[in-house]
Amino acid sequence: MRAARCLPSRPPVRRAGPVAFTATVAAMLATLVSPVFGQTSANDETDTCLTCHADDGLTVTFADGTSHPLKVDASMFAGSVHGANLKCTDCHAGFAEIPHAERQFTTLADFRASFREACKTCHFDNYTQSLDGVHYAILSKGNTKAPFCPDCHGSHAIQKPGIPRAAVSKTCAQCHRTLSETWAKSVHGKSLLEGHNQDTPVCTDCHRAHNIADPRSTAWLLDTPALCGKCHTNKALMDKYGLSSNVLQTYLADFHGMSASLAKNGRPPVHGRITALCIDCHGIHDIRRVDDPGSPVLKANLVKTCRKCHSGAPEAFPAAWLSHYEPSWQKAPLEYAVKLFYKVFIPFIISGLALQILLHLWRVVGHR
């Protein structure tokens, strides 16, 4: 396809000499006084750009026939995190020259793509992390709908991310609507959205913001227990809600958890998931309180959850599972008794045998 010229759709009215001249003089002055008045040049350049870009009617037409407004809300940019210290051309590199050089873009997406690396100059760490992310992965496979920096952070009106925290799920909901709605009804979502509890996780707390892993990958799945454990092993935090901070430890000591720990090595499991992870019993975005009547781990519902893997498990099968309790005389006396027995028996037998060996050596070698 032949790329068309990308130019403002109508001849700019005020792009003539005097303004440009003033801007140049201002820029020269700014350079001279910049050690003292470093910010002046940014403000002056912004003013220069706004001479045209404050105009509602300013649009650009792309080769595919679509047009896009070029108006920038000056107060919005001034109020953004960058308002005080960036000037337009810091991001819009190559647009310092007025009038702008002609450029060829087929679509708005093409045009936006030309700014894909604009943030890299300052935010190199986050940019590099995003290269490991799932969004970049689908982009590199040719999906132009894959989001990059401004799709989540915005462009001219960028604010500090995650303030308020509920804003994060709204950002992700632009594309992941169903998941976001499910999360909003979960124990985590409700607590944040209805209870305004800032302890609860939003999307990025689990999925990360830039190096977002593919949640279907085995490596990610096998890491989920540690992920949940980030909060659920924090005693101070869990005590606040009357929750046990021992859940990860008891899971890992169980057959399922032990398998999950070891499954990270060697070949990935042949049959998809090798073992039950936190999310297999508790759910993912739809996690409920364990005493919620709809919770999949509530005693009445538990056998159905077990049957997801142990097909044909009898009604009483959950009795084989200790519900994250440490064995004690009250909970699981049999297991506790066996544990206690070996705690005494192993040292007893081994020390008895070691004693006999030492005595034998003492007699045979030293005192025959």
Add this chain to the structure above:
Amino acid sequence: MTDTFVRFTSRQRGEHLLVMTLFTMLAVTGFPQKFYASSWSHGMVTVFGGIERLRWVHRTAGILFALLTAWHIALVTLEVVRGKTRASLVPLKKDFTDAIVTLRYYLGLVDRQAAFDRFDYRQKFEYWGLLLGSMLMIVTGLILYLPLLAFRLFPGEFIPAAKVAHSNEGLMALLVVIIWHIYNAHLSPDVFPFDTSIFTGRISLHRMRHEHPLELERIAQPEPYAAIGRTDGQQGYPRLQAVMTLAAAPLLGALFVMFLPFVGVALVLKQGGAYCLALARRLLDRQTSS
């Protein structure tokens, strides 16, 4: 008279080889699962190509081990029922007294070691420890392998309890083999560097004199089988007595396994206590005299 005696039949030597191989395989594939958090476990899983393959090896070795144990018990039972064996591994009253005599000898309280028959009390301890431990490992292993089937036979709580028992009993078995068996078969000054009799099947006259004098005596002057109970002239051991011995053997074995370390600890504590008392008395005497 020959220099060596036949100590083990080829079947017994084969059984030992199989137990040795399977035990090693089970330990190598079992302990990474017990110590799932340590880095060498993860390395071992990688060597086997993943947890699924490691478990496949562990379970296959476990099933073979169970078959071997069943075969051994069946053969021994048959021999005892037919009256073809002396059942020389059954713990007797003499073993309990032998253990005490030996420990007193080690401590220097008596001058002569106890005289042993075909198997001394330490060998019986190891045999019964292995047999009883294996049975526990096989039952708990099968519970973990087939939790749904196990659930039909036992209450649900047996499944997590079986896991604890399997893992701890396995650790104990490994420690007993590493500490006790390796000492007695390799490191003990009596046999160093290698007691080869379980592989060659033969034992020297010298060792027979020292370690199994009662058996040597019996071989030198073979008593007729009739002398120990049979009157009908047929070759063999008394059947009823043998069957009853066999039935009681596991219980006796269990008692014996638990008794032995107890004796060791008790005797050492007693002797150590007496030594400390004597030392204290001597020190007191010295102080009063000066």
